[in-house]
Amino acid sequence: MRALDLGRHQGLHGLYDVTGFAGRIALTEQPHLGALLSRRLLADLDPADAFHRRLALTALAFLDNGRRLDQTAAALFTHPHTVRYRLGRLRQITSASLTDGDGGPLAALHWWWALTAWLESPTQH
Numbered sequence: 001m002r003a004l005d006l007g008r009h010q011g012l013h014g015l016y017d018v019t020g021f022a023g024r025i026a027l028t029e030q031p032h033l034g035a036l037l038s039r040r041l042l043a044d045l046d047p048a049d050a051f052h053r054r055l056a057l058t059a060l061a062f063l064d065n066g067r068r069l070d071q072t073a074a075a076l077f078t079h080p081h082t083v084r085y086r087l088g089r090l091r092q093i094t095s096a097s098l099t100d101g102d103g104g105p106l107a108a109l110h111w112w113w114a115l116t117a118w119l120e121s122p123t124q125h
Helices: 002-009 018-029 029-044 050-064 070-077 082-094 106-120
Strands: none
Touching: 002 018, 029 106, 050 070, 050 082, 070 106
16 A cells, blocks of 8 residues: 555556565655664764755765766766765765765665655745
8 A cells, every 4th residue: 555655646657566566665664764864874964955955966966876986987977086076075075975885775774764854844845
């Protein structure tokens, strides 16, 4: 039932594999965990700062595009250097990086969850 609600909310119609909604279902069912991850990874971002919001959106697009600068830049209609700059600024502000080390899929999941929760939080708008 949760997948149906999420699909409707996203304007989707037709048949979809429910596993495609796994991350969104977890995010919806565990809002406190998303808030904890946001506080741990993004505590230094200012919700009232439009540039900080742009940094978070860029980071989320970076994850959604397999951590590829070229694909992220294309998705955002910008230059790869701009993506690199924004990720660098995010790293400076948060003292954490999406690109350093090999955190593996769990680290990527934590970042995705934190960024999505932060961007979708009512206090962010």
